Amino acid sequence: MTLFSLAKKNIKGNFNHYFVYFVTLVFSMVIYYTFAALQHSENIQESIELSDTMRFMFGVSSVILILFVAVFVLYSNSFFTRKRKKEVGLYAILGLRKKTIAKMLFYENLMMGIIALVIGIILGTLLSKLFAMILVKLMGSTTEVDFGISAMAIIQTVIVFMVIILFTSVQGYRLIYRFKLIELFHAEKKGEPIPKVSPISAVIGVVLLVGSYWLILRPLPDDWTTEYLLRNDGVAFLALVIGTHLFFRSVTVYLLKLSQRNKSRYYRGTKLIETSQLLYRIRGNARTFTVIALLSAATISFFGATYGGYYSNEKSAKEVVPFSYSFLSKGPEFDSQVENIIEADDQHPIQAQLEIPVIQIEGTLSFQLDYDINPVKLISASTFNQAAKALNRDETVSLTGDEAAVIQPRFTEYTEATFKGESVTLQLDRGSRQLRLDHMVEGNVLPFDYPDFYVVVSHDVFAEIARQEAPLTYNVYEVENETTAQATSEKVNKLVGNDFQVSSSFYTEYKKGKEGNALTLFIYGFLGLVFLAATGSIIYFKQLTEANEATGHYEILRKIGVSKRDIRRSVKKQSLFVFGLPLTVGILHSCVILYFISNFISDLIGVNLMVPILTAIAVFIIIYTVYYAWTVNTYNRIVNR
Amino acid sequence: MKTVVEAKQIKKVYGSKGNVFSALEDIDLTVMEGEFVGIMGPSGAGKTTLLNILATIDEPTSGDIVIDGINVTKMTEEQLSAFRRDKLGFLFQDYHLLDTLTVEENVILPLALAKMNVKELERRVDEVADTFGIRDILKKYPYQISGGQKQRTAASRAIISNPSLILADEPTGALDSKSATDLLECLKDLNEHDKATILMVTHDAYAASYCNRVLFIKDGNIFTELVKGERSRKAFFNKVLDVLSALGGGAHDVI
Structure with a gap:
């Protein structure tokens, strides 16, 4: 028998064990292939606005993906090799040289990898079309x-x-050399002591978790800085990681031990066996559980946040570019040229049309504000109210005399309290003019352009200042079905150039946002799926190893009168605990993190994150349920023969 | 006196057509309440197969087994599990203790599985702890105690549910002679004072000499039977040795 055929036989014989690993590996190859294909697809890039970003993002995410997959593959491999210590020991006793054994393992791994790669690429070419369609659909392109x-x-x-x-194959090769023959036969340790629980570390675990939640959830102070944020949430993050680990390492052990105290429940049916089994294994699983809980927390929260962004894109685009089209007037001839284009579009009839005069002028505030305000932009209250009405907004201002209202600068979180009782002094040609900042309104009427510091003044004051500083006039149009006005928007953009930092037409901004969000959503979604699949498969291995070690136990139990059905039920309960615990912790963490993110990222302020969060959590639970069912089935096959 | 085990024409055939091996040919066996019966025979004679079939862990190819008035060959897996739990006690060569449980938990396992209430359960543990002298080690884990202690724990577990029949498979096989004697004395006590019915498979003539009656099996058939009667244990031991040498094959692993 050649080494190759022996390796082949081994793969066949162990295929049951390898199956889930194999599927996960193929899955990550398919995703990698899809990312790479999208990165290089000119066809798709032509049809979207954000082609450069897309290439970059797929590049970066495939690197992240590959790093993760590398860790996963390495981990799984060392796991397999350790599991087969006995077999390796047997070969050694039979007189096979270490080199030969190592070569055999090397071939095995290589063969499996190549088979997975072939399947992965075939499936990749088939499925990547479907995935690309999902992406295009998400982006709202019609191509x-x-x-x-x-x-x-x-x-x-x-x-x-x-x-x-190749790297993992070499790693497997080297692992053999590190084994001592005597160790190979004692691979499965017997009589491992039951973990002792120190109440102190359990208490520290709880304190750290509660503390980190508190740090994350407490409202930001008004004058928060990046440094504050880094310190506060850096500490919170560290506490969360350590707390999670201690939670699995000590708190769960402590709780399980506590549950043993209640004898009338503990000594009832198979409860006794389940609790002690879990107690016995949980220490060894603590680190895996921690990684899984944190990874799922990160994935759910990023996915949730992106989904929220995707969900609320129209709203945030509307904030950044309020009217369908806005441009700076450059004389009647130019203006009517643009207007002709907009009017020519039958599909998108004009609903409202307005001229917005704006005075740009240097000014100083009566207090320190960490926002650049110059040049201050003045809008008359009557124009502002007209524009607000054209946009179907409810908020209006009524100002008299020297009263003025600040429009909340976009992407900031200033409140009326910030400006109340303060004033702004404007530098006019003939001396200065002081205005009282009594109010703040939300919702600008012109596209975003930094510094976004607009002040609404009364009609009279505006007229007075306009006599000294000539206002610029912006023409704005609101049309029906603006989210589909692609062709006209392109024409208008071309003609008017860059009047603002953002686009002049709502559609372009909306589409860019949609594409960007769709892209991140797509990438997080698939990265998350790979993370999930990998962690699910790691729990699966762990449970299977446990099943193989516990066959003796279950045999004893069957002999002393536990029916197969009861054993099955007991296996189910244990697996549920093993899958459910890290997932539950992960979901809790992600809810906290999402709460923080939604408060912090201005795009997401006020967005209802309920739907995206529930979607992300549901997807997680569904996938884990599949792995859970897989695990219970295989576990059962092993112990319930 | 009540009949505890009544087995009739038990056959066990392994393998399928062309390659058939008959482990038990045609065995009839009756055990009365309060008997301590030994089963001996050379390796491969079918001792363990017989025990497993009586223990309802294995099924006979044909034949009927009635234990405590119940025909076990007609029961479903589910019923058999409950039957084993309530009516049978087991003792194995390699103890079969769960190493994730303490000695105490191991002992009460059958009762916990039967969902007995905690008061009654603790009273029973208290009782058996003295019978087999394991009171001091109740809170320890199996890996912390010696082989003899492990087997006494297993024996406690076997009797805690007051089974109709205790089945022992080479219970002294892995023990040193002192521990083996202790265990056998305990079993004898149990048999004499509590009228426990015990069926023990063994290789060891010394262990067999503790029984009231010893059956010898050869090639799947009952070869002969020895009854201790009024003989001393020493005399019975010699008698057993005689039969074993006549039986052949198994003689080398007598001592």
């Missing part, structure tokens, strides 16, 4: 996806995964 086989993506996927596979 047909013509997305063939990407040679570049195939080459890239093959190279990257071959490197990983």
Whole structure:
């Protein structure tokens, strides 16, 4: 028998154990291939606004993906090799040289990797079209996806995964050399002591978790700085990580031990067996649980936040570019040229049309504000109210005399209290003019342009200042169905140039936002799926190893009168605990983190995150349920023969 | 006196057509209440197969087994589990203790599985702890105690549910002679004072000499039977040795 055929036989024989690993590996290859294909697809890039960003993002995310997959593959491999210590020991006793054994393991790993790679690429070419369609749909493009086989993506996927596979194969090869023959036969330790629980570390764990939640959830002070944020949430993050670890290491042990005290419940049916089994294993699983809980927390919260952004894109685009089209007037001829374009679009009839005069002028505030205000932009109250009405907004201002209202600068969180009782002094040609900042209104009427410091003044004051400083006039149009006005927007953009830091037309901003969010959503979504699949598969291995070690136990139990059904039920309960605990902790963490994110990222302020969070959590639970069912089934097959 | 075990024409055939091996040919066996019966025979004679079939862990190819008035060959897996839990006690060569449980928890396991109330359960533990002298080690884990202690723990577990029949498979096989004697004395006590019915498979003539009656099996058939009667244990031991040498094959692992 050649070494190759022995390796082949081993794969076949162990395929049951490898299956989930194999599926996960293939899955990550498919995702990697898709990312690479999208990165190189000119066809898709032509049809979207953000093509550069897209290439960059897919580049970065495939690197993250590959790092994660590398860790996963390495971990799984060392796991397999350790599990097969006995087998390796047997080969050694039979007189096979270490070198030969190592070579055999090397071939095994290589063969499996190559098979996975072939399947991964075949599935990748088939599925990436579907995934690309999902992306295009998310982005709201109408273009047909013509997305063939990407040679570049195939080459890239093959190279990257071959490197990983070769590396792990070599790692497996080296592992054999580190084993001592005597150890190989004692691979499964017997009589491991039951973990002792120190109440102190359990208490510290709880304190750290509660503390980090408190740090994250407490409202930001008004004058928060980046430094404050880094300190506060850095500490919170550290506490969360350590607290989570201690939670799994000590708190759960402590709780399980506590549950043993209640004898009338503990000594009832198979409860006794389950509790002691979990207690016995939980220490060894603490680190995995921690990683899984934190990883799922991060994935759920990022996914939730992005989904929230995607969800609320129209609203935030409307904030950044309030009217369908806004441009600076450059004389009647130019203006009517633009107007003709807008009027020519039958699909998007004009609902409202307005001229907004704005005075730009130097000014100083009566207090320190960490926002650049110059040049201050003045709008007359009557124009502001007209514009607000045209936009179907409820908020209006009524000002008399020297009263003025600040429009909340976009992407900031100033409140009326910030300005109340303060004033702004404007530098006019003939001396200065002081205005009282009595109010703050939300919702600007012109596209964003830094510094976004607009002050609404009364009609009379505006007229008075306008006599000294000539106002600029902006023409704005609001049209029906503005989210589809692609062609007209492109024409208008071309003609008017860059009047603002953002686009002159709502559609462009909306579409860019939608594409950007769709892209992140897509990437987080698929990265999250890979994370999830990998962690699920790691729990699966762990449970299976446990099952193999526990066959003796279950045999004893069957002999002394536990029915197969009861054993199955007991396996289910234990697996539920093992899958459910890190997931529950992860979900709790992510809710806290999301609460923080939604308060902090201005895009998400006021966005209802309920739907996206529930979606993300539901997806997590569904995938874990699949792995759970898989685990229970295999576990059962092993112990309930 | 009540009949505890009544087995008729038990056959066990392994393998399928072309490659058939018959482990038990045609065995009839009756055990009365309060008997301590030994089963001996050379390796491969079918001792353990017989025990497993009586223990309802294995099924006979044909034949009927009635234990405590119940025909076990007609029961479902579910019923058998409950039956084993309530009516049978087990003792194995390699103890079969769960190392995640303390000695105490191991002992009460059958009662916990039967969902007995805690008061009654603790009273029973208290009782058996003295019978087998494990009171001092109740809170320890199996890996912290010696082989003899482990087997006494297993024996406590076997009797805690007051089973109709205790089945022992080479219970002294892994013990040193002192521990083996202790265990056998305990079993004898249990048999004499509590009228426990015990069926023990063994290789060891010394262990067999503690029984009231010893059956010898050879090639799947009952070869002969020895009854202790009024003989001393020493005399019975010699008698057992005689039969074993006549039986052949197994003689080398007598002592």
